[in-house]
Amino acid sequence: GAVVSQHPSRVICKSGTSVKIECRSLDFQATTMFWYRQFPKQSLMLMATSNEGSKATYEQGVEKDKFLINHASLTLSTLTVTSAHPEDSSFYICSARDTRLPHETQYFGPGTRLLVL
Amino acid sequence: GNSVTQMEGPVTLSEEAFLTINCTYTATGYPSLFWYVQYPGEGLQLLLKATKADDKGSNKGFEATYRKETTSFHLEKGSVQVSDSAVYFCALFSGGSNYKLTFGKGTLLTVNP
Numbered sequence: 447g448a449v450v451s452q453h454p455s456r457v458i459c460k461s462g463t464s465v466k467i468e469c470r471s472l473d474f475q476a477t478t479m480f481w482y483r484q485f486p487k488q489s490l491m492l493m494a495t496s497n498e499g500s501k502a503t504y505e506q507g508v509e510k511d512k513f514l515i516n517h518a519s520l521t522l523s524t525l526t527v528t529s530a531h532p533e534d535s536s537f538y539i540c541s542a543r544d545t546r547l548p549h550e551t552q553y554f555g556p557g558t559r560l561l562v563l
Numbered sequence: 564g565n566s567v568t569q570m571e572g573p574v575t576l577s578e579e580a581f582l583t584i585n586c587t588y589t590a591t592g593y594p595s596l597f598w599y600v601q602y603p604g605e606g607l608q609l610l611l612k613a614t615k616a617d618d619k620g621s622n623k624g625f626e627a628t629y630r631k632e633t634t635s636f637h638l639e640k641g642s643v644q645v646s647d648s649a650v651y652f653c654a655l656f657s658g659g660s661n662y663k664l665t666f667g668k669g670t671l672l673t674v675n676p
Contacts, residue, residue: 480663482662487668488650489669489670490666490669492664541607546663550612556605557605
């Protein structure tokens with residue numbers, strides 16, 4: 447099946463630093479990728495929709511200057527958490543839509559655990 | 564707007580017990596419905612799906628039937644195993660939603676030996 451990877455799988459950083467998380471579709475092209483944040487008690491929150499070659503679309507309440515998204519190629523989207531603070535600690539998950547398949551088909555990455563000290 | 568409501572957990576069962584996790588939805592048009600599973604420390608995996616009314620999705624012993632009249636997509640398994648312990652998400656996708664999936668809040672299932 448289709449594979450989506452995320453790197454790093456976990457990261458610990460100091461407060462005030464920036465962290466970049468990569469999401470790659472390994473065997474398919476993805477013009478659209480999605481970034482989610484998972485809170486304690488498993489609730490998933492869609493943060494933004496990442497479109498190749500254009501600006502990301504952010505959900506209401508998500509700070510676009512805080513969570514920078516770049517989708518520079520058909521297989522890579524990056525999420526940069528700028529000036530990270532402890533409250534940004536969370537599990538971040540990406541998903542990718544295979545351009546060749548029906549719009550509803552998305553493949554999820556394994557997630558990135560971010561801990562900000 | 565679209566929404567998904569699933570039963571709150573956690574759900575704790577003994578091995579070989581019957582499982583039901585309820586899911587109801589609100590959507591415009593004719594959505595596709597999904598169950599995703601998340602094992603500890605991992606991302607989400609598609610468990611099963613149904614794209615139209617009365618369709619039954621099935622995988623790994625799990626089943627769910629798309630019921631338009633009750634706007635439901637309940638997940639069932641006749642005999643759970645310890646390895647089924649995970650978080651289960653009900654989700655929907657409908658045209659015009661900018662390709663976004665709408666998720667329920669997830670239900671944590673723990674199966675004890």
